[in-house]
Amino acid sequence: MAKITLSNLAHSYTSDNEYALKTMNHVWNDGEAYALLGPSGCGKTTLLNIISGLLAPSQGQVLFDDQDVTTQDTAHRNIAQVFQFPVVYDTMTVRENLAFPLKNRKMSANYIEKRVADIASMISLNDILDKKANGLTADIKQKISLGRGLVREDVNAILFDEPLTVIDPQMKWELRTELKALHQRLGHTMIYVTHDQTEALTFADKVVVMSDGEVVQIGTPTELFEKPAHTFVGFFIGSPGMNVLGAEISGNKARIGGHELDLGHGYQNLSGKLEIGIRPEFASLSRNPDDLPITINRIEDVGHYKIVRASHQDMDINIISDEGAEIFEDMKFVSFDSSKINIYADDWLVEP
Amino acid sequence: MKKTTNQKAWFMVLPVLLLVAFSAIIPLMTVVNYSVQDTFGNNEFFWVGLEWFEEILGSERMHDALGRQAIFTTIILLIEVPLGIFVALHMPKKSGVWSSLCLVLCALPLLIPWNVVGTIWQIFGRIDIGLLGYALDQIGIDYNYTQDSFAAWITIIVMDVWHWTSLVVLLSYAGLKSIPDAFYQAAKIDQASRWSIFRHIELPKMKGVLLIAILLRFMDSFMIYTEPFVVTGGGPGNATTFLSIDLVKMAIGQFDLGPAAAFSLIYFLVILLVSWVFYTVMVHSDKESGS
Amino acid sequence: MLENITLTENDQPHIYETNLRLEKATMNVLLGATLSGKTTLMRLMAGLDKPSSGSILWNDEDVTGVRVQDRDIAFVYQQFINYPSLTVYENIASPLRLMNKNSADIDKAVRQCADLMKLSSFLTRKPLELSGGQQQRCALARALVKGSGLVLLDEPLANLDYKLREELRAEIPKIFADSGAIFVYATTEPEEALLLGGNTATLHEGRITQFGKTSTIYRQPKDATTARIFSNPPMNFLKLSKSGNKITFSDGTNAKASEALSKLGDGDYIAGFRPNHLELAQHSDMAIKFNAKLDVTEITGSETYMHMRHGGERWVGLVHGVHDLTLGEEVSVFLDPSHIYTFSQDGNMVLPAFYAKGI
Numbered sequence A: 001m002a003k004i005t006l007s008n009l010a011h012s013y014t015s016d017n018e019y020a021l022k023t024m025n026h027v028w029n030d031g032e033a034y035a036l037l038g039p040s041g042c043g044k045t046t047l048l049n050i051i052s053g054l055l056a057p058s059q060g061q062v063l064f065d066d067q068d069v070t071t072q073d074t075a076h077r078n079i080a081q082v083f084q085f086p087v088v089y090d091t092m093t094v095r096e097n098l099a100f101p102l103k104n105r106k107m108s109a110n111y112i113e114k115r116v117a118d119i120a121s122m123i124s125l126n127d128i129l130d131k132k133a134n135g136l137t138a139d140i141k142q143k144i145s146l147g148r149g150l151v152r153e154d155v156n157a158i159l160f161d162e163p164l165t166v167i168d169p170q171m172k173w174e175l176r177t178e179l180k181a182l183h184q185r186l187g188h189t190m191i192y193v194t195h196d197q198t199e200a201l202t203f204a205d206k207v208v209v210m211s212d213g214e215v216v217q218i219g220t221p222t223e224l225f226e227k228p229a230h231t232f233v234g235f236f237i238g239s240p241g242m243n244v245l246g247a248e249i250s251g252n253k254a255r256i257g258g259h260e261l262d263l264g265h266g267y268q269n270l271s272g273k274l275e276i277g278i279r280p281e282f283a284s285l286s287r288n289p290d291d292l293p294i295t296i297n298r299i300e301d302v303g304h305y306k307i308v309r310a311s312h313q314d315m316d317i318n319i320i321s322d323e324g325a326e327i328f329e330d331m332k333f334v335s336f337d338s339s340k341i342n343i344y345a346d347d348w349l350v351e352p
Numbered sequence B: 001m002k003k004t005t006n007q008k009a010w011f012m013v014l015p016v017l018l019l020v021a022f023s024a025i026i027p028l029m030t031v032v033n034y035s036v037q038d039t040f041g042n043n044e045f046f047w048v049g050l051e052w053f054e055e056i057l058g059s060e061r062m063h064d065a066l067g068r069q070a071i072f073t074t075i076i077l078l079i080e081v082p083l084g085i086f087v088a089l090h091m092p093k094k095s096g097v098w099s100s101l102c103l104v105l106c107a108l109p110l111l112i113p114w115n116v117v118g119t120i121w122q123i124f125g126r127i128d129i130g131l132l133g134y135a136l137d138q139i140g141i142d143y144n145y146t147q148d149s150f151a152a153w154i155t156i157i158v159m160d161v162w163h164w165t166s167l168v169v170l171l172s173y174a175g176l177k178s179i180p181d182a183f184y185q186a187a188k189i190d191q192a193s194r195w196s197i198f199r200h201i202e203l204p205k206m207k208g209v210l211l212i213a214i215l216l217r218f219m220d221s222f223m224i225y226t227e228p229f230v231v232t233g234g235g236p237g238n239a240t241t242f243l244s245i246d247l248v249k250m251a252i253g254q255f256d257l258g259p260a261a262a263f264s265l266i267y268f269l270v271i272l273l274v275s276w277v278f279y280t281v282m283v284h285s286d287k288e289s290g291s
Numbered sequence C: 001m002l003e004n005i006t007l008t009e010n011d012q013p014h015i016y017e018t019n020l021r022l023e024k025a026t027m028n029v030l031l032g033a034t035l036s037g038k039t040t041l042m043r044l045m046a047g048l049d050k051p052s053s054g055s056i057l058w059n060d061e062d063v064t065g066v067r068v069q070d071r072d073i074a075f076v077y078q079q080f081i082n083y084p085s086l087t088v089y090e091n092i093a094s095p096l097r098l099m100n101k102n103s104a105d106i107d108k109a110v111r112q113c114a115d116l117m118k119l120s121s122f123l124t125r126k127p128l129e130l131s132g133g134q135q136q137r138c139a140l141a142r143a144l145v146k147g148s149g150l151v152l153l154d155e156p157l158a159n160l161d162y163k164l165r166e167e168l169r170a171e172i173p174k175i176f177a178d179s180g181a182i183f184v185y186a187t188t189e190p191e192e193a194l195l196l197g198g199n200t201a202t203l204h205e206g207r208i209t210q211f212g213k214t215s216t217i218y219r220q221p222k223d224a225t226t227a228r229i230f231s232n233p234p235m236n237f238l239k240l241s242k243s244g245n246k247i248t249f250s251d252g253t254n255a256k257a258s259e260a261l262s263k264l265g266d267g268d269y270i271a272g273f274r275p276n277h278l279e280l281a282q283h284s285d286m287a288i289k290f291n292a293k294l295d296v297t298e299i300t301g302s303e304t305y306m307h308m309r310h311g312g313e314r315w316v317g318l319v320h321g322v323h324d325l326t327l328g329e330e331v332s333v334f335l336d337p338s339h340i341y342t343f344s345q346d347g348n349m350v351l352p353a354f355y356a357k358g359i
Helices: A044-052 A094-104 A109-122 A138-150 A169-186 A197-203 A221-226 A231-236 B009-035 B051-058 B060-089 B097-111 B114-124 B131-138 B149-177 B181-189 B194-222 B226-231 B243-253 B257-290 C038-046 C088-098 C103-116 C132-145 C162-179 C190-196 C214-219 C224-229 C354-358
Strands: A004-011 A021-028 A033-037 A059-064 A079-082 A157-161 A190-194 A206-211 A214-219 A243-246 A248-256 A259-267 A274-278 A283-286 A295-301 A305-312 A315-322 A333-336 A342-345 A348-350 B037-039 B045-047 C027-031 C073-076 C150-154 C182-187 C199-204 C207-213 C236-243 C246-249 C254-256 C267-273 C288-299 C303-310 C313-320 C330-335 C341-343 C349-351
Touching: A004 A044, A021 A044, A021 A214, A033 A044, A033 A197, A044 A079, A044 A157, A044 A190, A079 A138, A079 B181, A094 A109, A094 A138, A109 A138, A138 A157, A138 A169, A138 B181, A169 A197, A169 C288, A190 A197, A197 A221, A197 C288, A206 A221, A206 A231, A214 A221, A214 A231, A231 A243, A231 A274, A243 A315, A248 A274, A283 A315, A295 C190, A295 C214, B009 B037, B009 B257, B037 B257, B051 B257, B060 B149, B060 B194, B060 B243, B060 B257, B097 B149, B114 B131, B114 B149, B114 B226, B149 B194, B149 B226, B181 B194, B194 B257, B226 B243, B243 B257, C027 C038, C027 C190, C038 C073, C038 C150, C038 C182, C073 C132, C088 C103, C088 C132, C103 C132, C132 C150, C132 C162, C162 C182, C162 C190, C182 C190, C190 C214, C199 C214, C199 C224, C207 C214, C207 C224, C224 C267, C224 C341, C236 C313, C303 C330
Parallel strands: A033 A190, A033 A206, A079 A157, A157 A190, C027 C182, C027 C199, C073 C150, C150 C182
Antiparallel strands: A004 A021, A004 A059, A206 A214, A243 A274, A248 A259, A274 A342, A283 A333, A295 A305, A305 A315, A342 A348, B037 B045, C199 C207, C236 C246, C236 C267, C246 C254, C267 C341, C288 C303, C288 C330, C303 C313, C341 C349
8 A cells, every 4th residue: 555646747648738637746645545536538537547557647756655656567556456347357257357466476376265265255256256257247347356456465556447337326336335345444545536426525535626637626525515626626516516606705795796795704805706606505595685686497306305496697596405395485585604605716715 | 128020121131032042042053953963965964863972972082182171271270370360469559550551461462363362372482483482492492382292282371371361360450459458457457477468358359250260261261272273283193182173173174063063062061061060169168158 | 198008028028017108298207227127118119119918009099000210209318329420410400301391490490409409509510529418419409309299218318427417407307398298218316317307107127116296206105116216325124013102123122103103003014214314313302213333434525424234234324414433333323203104014105204295
């Protein structure tokens, strides 16, 4: 297991200055689970390939525990990887699949047998050890490829490249939980690439949100939820995403249209495009005419909560209410929890 | 999942069926007709039953030709398939100028008409004016494919390898290209040896196309005619008289239509049988590993 | 408008005898796991497959044997299927061209539809030059432009990025509302069914377990199977027995049969409740306390999933807020009895959760 340092790292696929990955400096702690989250084309797979050694960065270094591995190839980095589509050796049994990396490293037969048995019982493959890997379902195959990484005790990091893409929704749930439990038990450094916010947030200790080749924010799920560093993070995390409303701000007041809102804190010297960000979870319908007037367009019942789709002038505002909450005709206003309002200048978060 | 059962679809097959009937079944029936009759010319035919079949099956001439044919096909399969795979493995994997160049080079021999291939090698191997024959002769190797049957065999085998290995290369290459990168990457991570990668990733994934390649090469080489006919004419002696050459000698050279017809039917059945056995075994082994 | 399907596919039954009546201008969701028969059912509706028995009626008219081409339907698949060599404009126009409409009408319909699907600025592009979301919009537009009476959508959003899915999910009901057609939408995700609203038919192993208004099915499932299909994360279960006004759960916990469960007759039952109804604190005097062993917690930023073991059962809890809990320890969770669904031993609903009655 190792700490991973990205130093002055950047990558461009073409020779001109179009960067798929813009210069970044990050230190990822030993034993933590990281998720790289972003829409397709944001550079998350590029970054993963650089860490795995498949791609040499056009600039900067990758360090595992302070040792420069930038020029090392994949085989020597001691990493394990689970791919989007299950990679198993079809001609081998499950047992042979799990033993394969150890055999190649010339471990003793006794050790291999014991280690394979241990790992197989850990990821509950012990009942099918002697089956051919070929005819198994996608979720079992993914477990096998994970197992091939786990059998090695010297693994620096385990990388996942959208591993649940081809798994049935019901099994997704189970596999993800199992993965999480495994991480909590074994404490490997894990890096998980996905475009699915639920997967990222539930799996990771720290989520790395990427957009346009840039890391926009690294934080715990709670930080991303409560203090998105950029309006993009606010939009991308949460379903529906954060409400972003253009406003004028002076001191501890915000003005939207002709209405004044209290902010929890005072702000000075703001410039650029100013907006307030408030999560639908922290907005509620009200009857108080001092609050922001809205028009309700649609109410969606999502089971354990309701999404109220509303608008103020031409700005969309989403509000989340509880399952049991009743919504009345005369609720034509929205109130915000002022301590949860964030202020953005030119899309970046401003601290009070 | 159950798909629609619409019997009308069979009418769509009708034109093809008619075409096949005219191009294959009717000529075949003519051959069957010849094989059970004898003639002394003047378009007079006698019914002889299975006599020709008995004669052909018992004749040493047929046995010898069949033996030569089997040896030839075995040799070229043993050379062309491994060689083809080997070349395919060493072609550049990424699409680009190099891989295109390799593909064009590989395809070249396949584009040359068969009789031209024969002529090329016939001249190439001559000791008086041919580059190969002359060079071998100059360095003191006794090489004369018109008189020495060993030299004739070598020439024909080398020619066939030159001509047809490309087919195996192209098919194997297509099979290799379809393997996702993730497999190679996973193998690297597992520190698999080059041999393991071949044995556990490349070979299983190439199996399908290799099956087709072997089948095609088997049928083609078993029916080989033009090239040896042009180069050696079946000689020296009968050294390179393969089944088809023998058949043509019998049918056109000696005008023994009856025996030749029986011969070609037996020939046809042998190819059909071997191909079927081969295919069944391969597909069956595939299923076995699947379950 | 009505459609009355009775189908059995024999020897290897894929769809057991099924009756379904879809009304004009309704959104109908087919909800079920992979291979539960959603696609088969849609293929039968479309006429791509023929039922082995039973008939399909359209406006009271038997259309069972009518070819797909002669029916008034549109089909959208999970894969983005467009003509790669045609522009977006021509792709959308293609069904109309087949109907031999005049070009002025076609132009008007295409532009209107492209506008609705936010494709107006891409009309001259080829489908492969578009993002996945736009490609699927194009396929949707092609299905809608015909003005078909029946639009079948087979997991149309499954291949899209999360955020794009969210965006289109919000748009589809709007588009549907304007079209007046019968929409049939297959999905594996309960949340998608809820967001689309309308009616839902839950499918399990080739049978429709229940059909009705989406929110009704969610809150008043007829049996445990339906409840399980329509709950993500899965519904939690445990056994209970009632005698007099005393309720005993399989782990020995006792509770008084309060208002919520008072109508239950004496006997053995299975209790089911949704993960979001488990709570970490006692909010009412009624709430029943259970002890479970915590396996894993997952934090989404605003909520916490707790994966627990309770006796032999696996439970999932979804609670508001972020909770840092020690793994492997016993936790106490609380459940308001008004959130308990009771099922008979063989899985039929006996009493819906009390809270759900008013909703």
